[in-house]
Amino acid sequence: MKIFVTGGTGYIGSHTVVELQQEGFEVIIVDNLFNSDLGVLDGIERITGTRPGFECFDLTDAPATRDFFSRHRDIGAIIHFAALKAVGESVEKPLEYYANNLNSLMNVLSGAREFRVPGLVFSSSCTVYGQAAVLPVTESTPRREAESPYGNTKMMCEDILRDVARVEPGLNVIALRYFNPIGAHPSALIGELPLGVPNNLIPFLTQVAAGIRDELSVFGDDYDTPDGSAIRDYIDVVDLARAHVIAIRRLLEGKNERNHEYFNIGTGRGLSVLEIIRAFERATGVKVRYRITPRRPGDIEKVWADTTWANEVLGWKASVPIEETLRNAWKWQQHVGRER
Numbered sequence: 001m002k003i004f005v006t007g008g009t010g011y012i013g014s015h016t017v018v019e020l021q022q023e024g025f026e027v028i029i030v031d032n033l034f035n036s037d038l039g040v041l042d043g044i045e046r047i048t049g050t051r052p053g054f055e056c057f058d059l060t061d062a063p064a065t066r067d068f069f070s071r072h073r074d075i076g077a078i079i080h081f082a083a084l085k086a087v088g089e090s091v092e093k094p095l096e097y098y099a100n101n102l103n104s105l106m107n108v109l110s111g112a113r114e115f116r117v118p119g120l121v122f123s124s125s126c127t128v129y130g131q132a133a134v135l136p137v138t139e140s141t142p143r144r145e146a147e148s149p150y151g152n153t154k155m156m157c158e159d160i161l162r163d164v165a166r167v168e169p170g171l172n173v174i175a176l177r178y179f180n181p182i183g184a185h186p187s188a189l190i191g192e193l194p195l196g197v198p199n200n201l202i203p204f205l206t207q208v209a210a211g212i213r214d215e216l217s218v219f220g221d222d223y224d225t226p227d228g229s230a231i232r233d234y235i236d237v238v239d240l241a242r243a244h245v246i247a248i249r250r251l252l253e254g255k256n257e258r259n260h261e262y263f264n265i266g267t268g269r270g271l272s273v274l275e276i277i278r279a280f281e282r283a284t285g286v287k288v289r290y291r292i293t294p295r296r297p298g299d300i301e302k303v304w305a306d307t308t309w310a311n312e313v314l315g316w317k318a319s320v321p322i323e324e325t326l327r328n329a330w331k332w333q334q335h336v337g338r339e340r
Contacts, residue, residue, distance in 0.1 A: 002026045002074050003248060004117070006059055006108060007081030008052065009036040011192040012123065012181055014044060015241035016079060018190070021048040023245050028053035028075075030068060031082065035195055043189035059104035069111035077119035077248050080108055083153070086199035087127070087298040090150035101153035102160070109164055112171060119251030121244055124158055124175040126233070126266070126303055127151030135270070136233075136306040139177075139262045148298030158262075165260040172259045174247045179233035179266030179305050181240050183325035184332030191332030192237070201273065202326075206333035209286045216288060218273050220295035223302065229273040231302035233266035236320035236328075240265055243316045250314065257313075266305030267318040276326075283323040284330045 003020055007013045008029030014036075017027050021044070029041075029052050038054075045051040057064045059082050069075070083101045084090065090097040105122075112120060128151065129137045130144030146152035161173045182202040184191030198204040207213045221228035243265045250256055271279070277288050311317045 001076040001252065002028060002072070004072065004075045004078045005029050005081065006078070006104070007031055007083065009033065009038065009040040009054075010081055012178075012237060012240060013079075013081040014040045014190045015185060015237045016081075016244045017044055017052050018047050018185065019238070019241040019245045020248070021050050021052065025248075026053075028055070028072060030055050030057060030059060032056060032058040037193065040190055046189050047185065047187050059107055060100055062107045062110070065107040065111055066114070069115045069117075073115060075115070075117050077121070077251055078108060078112060078117055079121045079123070079244055079248065080105060081123045083123065085150060087148045087150050088199060088296055090148050090153075091298045094149035097149045097153055102156060105157050105160060109160070113164075113168055116170060118170055119172045119248065120161070120174075121247045121251070122157065122161055122173060122175045124177045124262070125151065125154045126177050126179045126264070126305065128155045128158060128177060129303060131300040132303060135302065136268065136304050137264065138306040139264055139309050147300050150298070162260050169259065172251050172256050173261070174251060174256065175262045176243055176247060176265045177262060178240060179235050179264070179303070181237045182234050182329060183236045183238065183320070184328045185238060186328055188328070188331040188335040191329065191336070193336060201276065202329050203333075205277065205280060205288055206329055208290070209280070209284070209288050209330065210333050214289070216277070216290040217293040218290050219293055219299060221292045225272055225302055227272050227274045230299060231270040231272045231304065233268070233270055233304035234276065234322065234325070235266050235318055236325040239318045239320050243310070243314070246314055246316045263310040263314050264305040264307055265310060265316070266307055268305055268307045270302060270304030271322065279322055280326045280330070283326040286330070
């Protein structure tokens with residue numbers, strides 16, 4: 001069975017490709033390499049023994065996307081990762097985020113409809129909940145006005161998928177609402193490697209630990225949390241990747257109860273930024289220099305998941321301990337340092 005993975009050389013996409021190939025799926029990736037590197041394919045091949053198919057173009061290009069579908073008529077399902085994803089950057093560049101994230105999804109959906117691809121798993125986000133009034137959030141927690149254009153694109157993409165699924169009975173959709181993916185593959189052959197200055201906590205933290213950057217900025221210590229820093233639900237990237245394989249099987253085997261479903265993908269546990277720093281230091285024995293700075297526009301105070309629905313209905317559960325996740329992130333950083 002061939003699975004089309006958009007953004008498959010990115011952080012989450014590459015880990016998902018590994019899990020798909022290890023489960024016997026054939027994978028073809030489309031990525032414009034805007035925030036990833038073609039060398040990721042080497043890491044995937046070294047882990048799995050198989051090099052996935054790959055084409056480089058931008059999914060906002062409608063003719064190129066349609067041409068791709070016309071040449072690959074044996075696609076069994078799609079996993080759609082391709083998107084711009086930095087909260088802070090989206091506040092500064094809203095038009096770019098709306099144009100990229102919405103148009104790429106609509107072009108992929110048009111191809112799926114025309115060439116009768118029956119299933120799509122969408123990379124959504126807990127940002128659709130905004131700052132929820134009640135924690136933890138469940139799938140029935142009302143979505144709130146997004147705190148950033150990035151979060152708004154995820155909410156709008158979910159709406160597009162819902163509306164299309166209502167009128168396209170041959171298309172089944174699962175939206176996975178991620179919490180905060182961190183870590184790297186245990187092999188240290190693939191991991192999070194943003195181009196330029198990292199926007200996410202862990203790659204910045206590991207670069208500080210490695211001496212690449214001077215210090216880590218902790219955005220705010222005056223939130224209504226036990227230590228004043230923001231709280232998130234940090235999930236191991238391999239656990240998250242496995243959720244996609246389970247979701248794909250659910251669609252292919254016709255186990256979905258509706259043709260449009262949502263699942264929270266997290267650990268069910270919230271940790272603050274300062275707790276993560278301390279956990280990293282315990283796990284690795286490496287001290288991290290940090291400084292408290294003002295809050296960052298677009299950030300919310302705290303959020304973590306109720307994962308009961310994903311555990312019981314999807315049949316998935318997070319299993320990697322936070323210390324192991326952080327050790328893997330550090331191993332990856334050391335591997336990257338040796339390669340450079």
